[in-house]
Amino acid sequence: MSKELTSRAEDYSQWYNDLVIKGGLADYSAVRGCMVIKPYGFALWENMRDQLDRMFKETGHVNAYFPLFVPKSLFEAEEKNAEGFAKECAVVTHYRLKGDPEKKGKLMVDPEAKLEEELVIRPTSEAIIWNTYKDWIQSYRDLPLLINQWANVVRWEMRTRLFLRTAEFLWQEGHTAHATKEEAIEETVKMLNVYAEFVETYMALPVIKGVKTANERFAGAEDTYCIEALMQDGKALQAGTSHFLGQNFAKAFEVQFLNKENKQEYVWATSWGVSTRLIGALIMAHSDDQGLIIPPRIAPQQVVIVPIYKGDESKPAIDAKANGIMTALKAKGIRVKYDNSDTSRPGWKFAQYELQGVPVRIAMGLRDMENNVVEVARRDTKEKSSVSMDGLADHISNLLEEIQDTIYQRALAFRNENxxxxxxxxxxxxxxxxxxxxxxxxxxxxxxxxxxxxxxxxxxxxxxxxxxxxxxxxxxxxxxxxxxxxxxxxxx
RNA sequence: CGGGAUGUAGCGUAGCCCGGUUAUCGCGCCUGGUUUGGGACCAGGAGGUCGCAAGUUCGAAUCUUGCCAUCCCGACCA
The missing domain is CATH 3.30.110.30 (C-terminal domain of ProRS)
Incomplete structure (x- = not known):
């Protein structure tokens, strides 16, 4: 792994790629347009996902899972939506391989195994979900139906960029059904607000809530609401969308319910989603030329402790002290790691954890122990200070909140200036x-x-x-x- | 899918124009030792179908053709 990062001024795109790769978030894969999300990147996604999931549950939603494959006839049922995605669909046409008689040891698609009907790999799940909802919804008593799913989707992009645009990506998609138009619109706005709150409060990324114009609207929606964020290079990035789908899907899939007056009505629908693209937004909004800067609330590691010792004799004492600090921090729910591996030196560790955006670093050596202090370095401002070991856990806990706020305020000021x-x-x-x-x-x-x-x-x-x-x-x-x-x- | 470029060890590369011993160097990796307050040093070592296939040739990383992959620029997109 090279030590050098490209600077933002030199080449912004390359800087971004360097951070993703060298920061250990993701890797290129053997599949064109697809990436491998590495453990550190996935831990970040898990933190984001878990918080969002809590927020969805708090607003009355439940999770379910629908198939990856969508029969073409279902996919095309809502015409505008189908048309919007048609150009970027991966399609399964066969269900079997066989040995290639021409080339020993190679496989070929078995022409005998052609599917009766092609299966579209979901670029989004409205079709399969509404086809299912048709059977689940009979009466106004079945409404509202508030379901979310965490899934992967595939959109065959011409040009891809790590996290921002890949052929396959991870996301969540909420799909809700309501008895009235007003209630569906209310849901659409409610979920937009959930997204805005999540992105601002947890990702420290200020967003503008708005409505898309007809040109930019989701295919098949009546209205698309969005949150827009600003990256450091001055380009905007759509961080999440929430769609009021009207009765388009209800009509395409014949989803009707009997209302209190015993009359058949089409249901009103919404859908809303955020994806691993948010990780790209996070990187481009906060990070600097030394590496990633990750807000404490979603950081995989919030604190790392690095011991500094001369010879092996001082190590046990430092280990003991560090373990004490770890216990105190963990008791406060802080995600902390003690890196006492002797395979790399302190300087290397400092650089590495800065590259990976760990919000707080605690360094402690014999000198600190004698003075009952540790060195605390914050990633966002690079400030270092000597802090007493007494009450350290409280100090760190407050510091993490302060860092979260500093990162947000910095991004907010930048956004407002621009x-x-x-x-x-x-x-x-x-x-x-x-x-x-x-x-x-x-x-x-x-x-x-x-x-x-x-x-x-x-x-x-x-x-x-x-x-x-x-x-x-x-x-x-x-x-x-x-x-x-x-x-x-x-x-x- | 159009235009341009590039494929040599995990990564970055030299060699290619002008074919000729055992394919260069750095990082990383392994072993041993000395080290440890901002990316350590010394010594030794392992690691290669030179993108794939065919052709030219006594001989191909090097020349020719085809294919594949990746990157950049366009069109498309969360």
Missing amino acids: IRPANSWNEFIQLLDEKAGFVSAHWDGTPETEEKIKELTKATIRCIPLDNKQEEGVCVLSGKPSTQRVLFARAY
Whole structure:
């Protein structure tokens, strides 16, 4: 493993790749477009997943699991959705291999084993789920149906990037059914808020809640709500989406219920998801040229203790002290590791744990023991301080909260500094090119203008913020009247 | 799927133009020793179908053709 990381200024993309690979989060795999999530990266995902799962359960949802394969006839039932995903579907056509008579020891697809009906590998599960819900929903008493699943999905992308865009990725998808339109919309917004709270509170990443324009909307949805985050290079990243699906899937799959008046009605639906892409967002928002910076609340390791000793005679004493500290920290629920391996030296360990973004490092040697102190280094600011061993666990516990807050405030300040209003076309393109970030501008509300702006600048409308203030203005491109500003940015 | 580039040990590479002993160097790895307050040092050692296949040749990492894979730039996308 090379010691050198590419700096952000030198090559932002390469910096990102270096962090993922050298930080031990993931690896390239033998399969084109697919990655291996390594134990450290998966531990991070597990922490995110577990917290989200708690939040879903608190809001009344339960988990279930639906098949990976979707028969083509089901997949195509909701036309807009099918059309939206058609270009990136992997399809299973055969169910057997056999020995290749031409090439000894090689296998070939058995042409005799062609499937009657092709199976689409889910790019998302609406089709298989709504086909199932049809049988589960008969009466208003069966509603609402609030189900989530943790799963993998496959979208055959032309170009991939670790965590941000891979052919297979992990996510959760919530699929709910409701008796009324109002209730479904309420659910859509509720889950958007859950996402925003999770991302801001646990990932320390400020987001803008908004609604997508028709162009950017999920295929098959009536409305797509989103949370948008800003990366350090000034590009926006969609961190989560929540869709109000109207009755589109209910009608496509004939999901009706008898209401209290004994009349058949189509149910109202939502779906919502976040994926391992969030890990990419986390990396690009917080990390620096020394490596990853992971917020304490989701960090696989929150504290690492590194002993410093001369010769073997001082080691047992340091071990004993370190174990005492570990016990105290664990009692406070802190995820701590004592790295007393003698296969690498302290300096190497320091660099390694900085690369991996462990929020707090405690170093202790004989000198510290004599003074009843330890050296505490925080990853986010690189500050080092000498801290008394008395009450150390409380100090660390508070420090972790402070780090969480510092990381969030830093990201928030950066985000806020990088939302700029543009009142003319010249100003608009100048801001996009020179400053990046979000540009807040008037738009005439037509897909044509949005498309034109995308062609000219590569910037898209990231969202119409939910709390948007209404103001008279004219579209930056067309000059037509507009009632509000929307957020533009170049995006991942 | 178009345009460009690259494939040599786990990683990064030299050699290729101009074919010729046992394929270079660094990191990492293994053994022993000395070390340990910011990526240690010394000595010894292991590790290779030179992406795959065919061709040219007395002889191919090197030349030719085909294939495969990866990366970058486009179109597509969470």
